[in-house]
Amino acid sequence: MSVLENIDKLFAGEPRSVARAITLAESGGPKAAELMRSIFPRTGRATVIGITGSPGAGKSSLVDKLALFYKNEGLRVGIVCIDPSSPFSGGAILGDRIRMSTLGMDKNVFIRSMATRGNLGGLSRSTVDAVAILDAAGYDKVIVETVGVGQDEVEIVKTADVSVVVLVPGMGDDIQAIKAGIMEIGDVFVINKADREGVLRTQKELESLLSLAHRPDMWNPPIVPTVATESKGIEDLAAAIERYAKYTAMADGEAIADRKHAIARWRLLELLRERLLADLLEKNGAEKALEKLSANVAAKQIDPYSAVEELMSRDH
Amino acid sequence: MSVLENIDKLFAGEPRSVARAITLAESGGPKAAELMRSIFPRTGRATVIGITGSPGAGKSSLVDKLALFYKNEGLRVGIVCIDPSSPFSGGAILGDRIRMSTLGMDKNVFIRSMATRGNLGGLSRSTVDAVAILDAAGYDKVIVETVGVGQDEVEIVKTADVSVVVLVPGMGDDIQAIKAGIMEIGDVFVINKADREGVLRTQKELESLLSLAHRPDMWNPPIVPTVATESKGIEDLAAAIERYAKYTAMADGEAIADRKHAIARWRLLELLRERLLADLLEKNGAEKALEKLSANVAAKQIDPYSAVEELMSRDH
Numbered sequence: 309m310s311v312l313e314n315i316d317k318l319f320a321g322e323p324r325s326v327a328r329a330i331t332l333a334e335s336g337g338p339k340a341a342e343l344m345r346s347i348f349p350r351t352g353r354a355t356v357i358g359i360t361g362s363p364g365a366g367k368s369s370l371v372d373k374l375a376l377f378y379k380n381e382g383l384r385v386g387i388v389c390i391d392p393s394s395p396f397s398g399g400a401i402l403g404d405r406i407r408m409s410t411l412g413m414d415k416n417v418f419i420r421s422m423a424t425r426g427n428l429g430g431l432s433r434s435t436v437d438a439v440a441i442l443d444a445a446g447y448d449k450v451i452v453e454t455v456g457v458g459q460d461e462v463e464i465v466k467t468a469d470v471s472v473v474v475l476v477p478g479m480g481d482d483i484q485a486i487k488a489g490i491m492e493i494g495d496v497f498v499i500n501k502a503d504r505e506g507v508l509r510t511q512k513e514l515e516s517l518l519s520l521a522h523r524p525d526m527w528n529p530p531i532v533p534t535v536a537t538e539s540k541g542i543e544d545l546a547a548a549i550e551r552y553a554k555y556t557a558m559a560d561g562e563a564i565a566d567r568k569h570a571i572a573r574w575r576l577l578e579l580l581r582e583r584l585l586a587d588l589l590e591k592n593g594a595e596k597a598l599e600k601l602s603a604n605v606a607a608k609q610i611d612p613y614s615a616v617e618e619l620m621s622r623d624h
Numbered sequence: 625m626s627v628l629e630n631i632d633k634l635f636a637g638e639p640r641s642v643a644r645a646i647t648l649a650e651s652g653g654p655k656a657a658e659l660m661r662s663i664f665p666r667t668g669r670a671t672v673i674g675i676t677g678s679p680g681a682g683k684s685s686l687v688d689k690l691a692l693f694y695k696n697e698g699l700r701v702g703i704v705c706i707d708p709s710s711p712f713s714g715g716a717i718l719g720d721r722i723r724m725s726t727l728g729m730d731k732n733v734f735i736r737s738m739a740t741r742g743n744l745g746g747l748s749r750s751t752v753d754a755v756a757i758l759d760a761a762g763y764d765k766v767i768v769e770t771v772g773v774g775q776d777e778v779e780i781v782k783t784a785d786v787s788v789v790v791l792v793p794g795m796g797d798d799i800q801a802i803k804a805g806i807m808e809i810g811d812v813f814v815i816n817k818a819d820r821e822g823v824l825r826t827q828k829e830l831e832s833l834l835s836l837a838h839r840p841d842m843w844n845p846p847i848v849p850t851v852a853t854e855s856k857g858i859e860d861l862a863a864a865i866e867r868y869a870k871y872t873a874m875a876d877g878e879a880i881a882d883r884k885h886a887i888a889r890w891r892l893l894e895l896l897r898e899r900l901l902a903d904l905l906e907k908n909g910a911e912k913a914l915e916k917l918s919a920n921v922a923a924k925q926i927d928p929y930s931a932v933e934e935l936m937s938r939d940h
Contacts, residue, residue, distance in 0.1 A: 341929040348927035362678050460776055565922070572921035572928070576914060577901065579932045584900035585893065598892060605888035606881070611664035612888070613657040616895045 311343055319350060321384065321446040323418055329445075330420055333437040336582065344437055350444035354386075355553050358452045358468030360461060360493065365474045366500045369536035370545075371453045377542045378449050379416050386442030386450040389421040390435050390461055418442060432460050433578045436467055462493060467571045470552045472545070474498045475514065478506035494529050496548045502533035502541065525563035527555060588619070597622060627659055635666060637700065637762040639734055645761075646736055649753040652746055652902065660753055666760035670702075671869050674784030676770045676777060676809065681790040682816045685852035686861075687769045693858050694765050695732050702758030702766040705737040706751050706777055734758065748776050749894045752783055778809060783887045786868045788861070790814045791830065794822035810845050812864045818849035818857065841879035843871060904935070913938060 311318065311332050317325040329347075333340050357374075361367055368389075375385045422435045435452065442450045452468055454461040465471050473494035497518075499510055511531055518529060530548045534541030556564050589595055601615040610618075627634065627648050633641040645663075649656050673690075677683055684705075691701045738751045751768065758766045768784055770777040781787050789810035813834075815826055827847055834845055846864045850857030872880050905911055917931040926934075 341933075344929045345927050348929075352924060362680060364678060568922040569918055573914065573918035575928050576918055576921065576931055576935070579928055580904065580935060581897050581901050583932055583936060584904060585897050588896065588900060598889065602885055602889035602892055605892065606884040608664075608668060611661050612891050612895055613660045613664075615892055616899055617657075619892070619896060620899060 310339075312339070312346065315343075315346060318347070318441070318445055321415060323415060326386075326418055326441060326445045327420070329441045330434075330438045333441060334422070334434045336434070336586065340437070344440065347441060347444035351440045352443065354439075354443040354447055354450045355470065355549070356439055356443070356450045356452065356468045357549055358454075358465035358471040359474060360454045360465045360471070361474030361498075361500075362476075365476050366536050367453055367455075367474050370474060370498065370500055370534060370542075371451055373536050373539050373542045374545060375417055375449075375451060376539075377546055383448040384416045384446060385418070386439075386445075386447035387417070387419045388435060388438045388442070388450065388452045389419065390431065390452065390454045390464060418445075418447065432464050433575075433582055435464050436575060436578075439467075463574060465493060467575070469556065470495050470549050472496045472498060472549065474500050475510060476501045477504045477510045495527065495552045496545070497529055497531045498541075498545060499531060499533045500536055503535050503538075507533060523563075524566065525556070525559065525561070527552065591622065594619070594622065626655075628655070628662065631659075631662060634663070634757070634761055637731060639731060642702075642734055642757060642761045643736070645757045646750075646754045649757060650738070650746075650750045652750075652898065656753070660756065663757060663760035667756045668759065670755075670759040670763055670766045671786065671865070672755055672759070672766045672768065672784045673865055674768045674770075674781030674787040675790060676781045676787070677790030677814075677816075678792075681792050682852050683769055683771075683790050686790060686814065686816055686850060686858075687767055689852050689855050689858045690861060691733055691765075691767060692855075693862055699764040700732045700762060701734070702755075702761075702763035703733070703735045704751060704754045704758070704766065704768045705735070706747065706768065706770045706780060734761075734763065746894075746898045748780050749891075749898055751780050752891060752894075755783075779890060781809060783891070785872065786811050786865050788812045788814060788865065790816050791826060792817045793820045793826045811843065811868045812861070813845055813847045814857075814861060815847060815849045816852055819851050819854075823849060839879075840882065841872070841875065841877070843868065907938065910935070910938065 311325065311329045314325055318329050329343060332343055359367055359371055371387060371389075375387055378385045420438060422431060422438060439450050439452060452464060454465060471493050473496075475497065477499060497514060499507055499514070511533070514531055518531075523529075530551070532541055532545045532548050534545060536542070589598065597619060601610065601618060604610045605612050605615050627641065627645045630641055634645050645659060648659055675683055675687055687703060687705075691703055694701045736754060738747060738754060755766050755768060768780060770781060787809050789812075791813065793815060813830060815823055815830070827849070830847055834847075839845075846867070848857055848861045848864050850861060852858070905914065913935060917926065917934060920926045921928050921931050
């Protein structure tokens with residue numbers, strides 16, 4: 309039975325239906341588009357929390373503990389993990405299972421890793437779709453966690469209602485390296501592993517960086533120290549997230565509207581890009597032509613731009 | 625005078641011409657395509673070195689010291705830095721200037737940061753183009769350095785002749801988090817900040833991870849300890865890079881051919897995606913329609929998939 313026939317089960321939050329719907333969305337194509345259109349009216353109720361930061365900052369532990377906190381509050385939590393490294397090994401799926409068993413495999417917690425899996429770069433699109441599906445399925449909090457911290461990941465986290473940036477003490481270089489991006493992205497900052505040396509220095513550095521930022525929404529991002537492995541600071545983090553979510557809901561001024569517009573525009577462009585490419589490659593013989601031209605480019609018999617010209621002109 | 629009129633200056637490695645050519649390539653469009661087509665026959669001579677790793681691993685110092693090493697060997701070095709965080713602040717350009725003055729601003733070292741700058745996601749495309757320009761301009765070594773470590777960044781680094789992954793001691797989580805991807809990406813591994821505690825443990829962990837990997841090219845990636853800030857281990861790194869470059873040049877077997885084919889295919893898809901979107905948005909009124917539909921999606925008056933349908937059907 310198809311996902312679309314069982315859409316009521318999806319709306320009821322039945323985990324297998326949710327999983328199937330996400331798989332369908334990942335695959336793309338007209339069925340996926342139909343699914344996304346039908347769930348759209350049900351979206352917009354969840355608080356979507358984006359969590360990013362360097363590998364090694366302890367994001368996974370933090371996300372697990374935050375999810376556990378919500379679960380114990382009687383809420384339903386969805387976790388979408390963006391892991392560009394996983395397609396190669398299938399490691400992500402195993403990872404999901406381990407985390408599921410920590411968090412308790414029940415109707416109230418759902419974990420899904422998104423990976424490229426050799427698709428045509430629709431990771432951003434399918435991640436945002438997965439979030440919408442969890443939202444429509446009645447999950448109260450949807451946490452989007454990135455393993456990588458690249459361009460796409462930053463864009464995806466920016467689509468969340470609240471974006472959390474996780475740092476660790478003593479990573480001065482880290483702050484320097486990502487400071488420009490951080491200003492824009494973080495609505496809440498976490499200094500995890502706050503039992504280590506250098507917390508105060510990191511906090512001071514971060515504060516001085518933040519004082520230079522001019523946020524269009526006039527929000528002053530809080531800095532929350534945590535020790536995720538010992539479940540310390542998790543309640544404070546949840547409270548900080550809640551404060552920002554309420555702030556934007558109340559303010560709902562121009563800055564928020566601009567942010568929503570920018571997110572919508574980015575989403576449309578992502579969808580367009582994927583759709584246009586899929587349309588082109590669906591044409592008779594296009595895949596074959598692509599393979600042949602790839603071989604020619606690899607052999608330096610043709611430059612990539614001329615090869616693209618050839619692919620584009622196949623139907624003109 | 626246009627870049628194309630002065631292409632001989634570019635081929636002579638004149639820094640201003642190189643800078644202008646990269647700017648033109650970034651902008652995209654027919655002129656950029658023409659430029660890339662005309663430089664193509666001159667490419668393929670440089671050794672392209674991709675360097676990635678977590679923020680805070682000391683990549684910039686390592687790259688600077690490696691570039692200095694090459695320069696002192698009488699070689700010309702180009703550095704392309706992919707920094708998704710910089711468009712917001714313009715920080716990258718300032719950073720370039722600081723680094724330029726460290727490395728010595730002369731004809732033999734060229735640094736350029738690539739940022740999204742609000743363009744339509746052509747960062748991968750324009751980075752690979754910048755590398756090709758430096759190659760055509762006669763730089764012997766072209767180093768591509770990523771600040772982020774996301775999906776796009778990993779893809780870009782994979783297009784290099786030699787990919788270097790930089791780790792630091794005591795980041796067990798880090799290795800765990802990115803281990804799956806690392807196997808595929810790293811031709812050479814660096815443990816930087818090797819004067820810190822935990823080098824041996826990190827090395828052992830890495831070795832055991834690498835022993836599980838099955839590389840199609842049968843290469844056994846070396847692990848090089850460095851202390852970039854003290855210029856320690858840089859020569860070893862350069863030697864390890866050289867070894868792999870020679871190995872692939874000699875082997876030139878099926879695995880290498882497959883890798884080149886995959887890179888070419890990825891490049892064609894990147895170019896196609898950008899080109900198709902640009903063509904669509906160039907159509908009369910398309911930008912306006914996009915803005916209007918973005919507003920409608922933001923206001924939840926229409927779902928993104930239906931909005932894309934509308935944009936796609938404008939000319940059918």
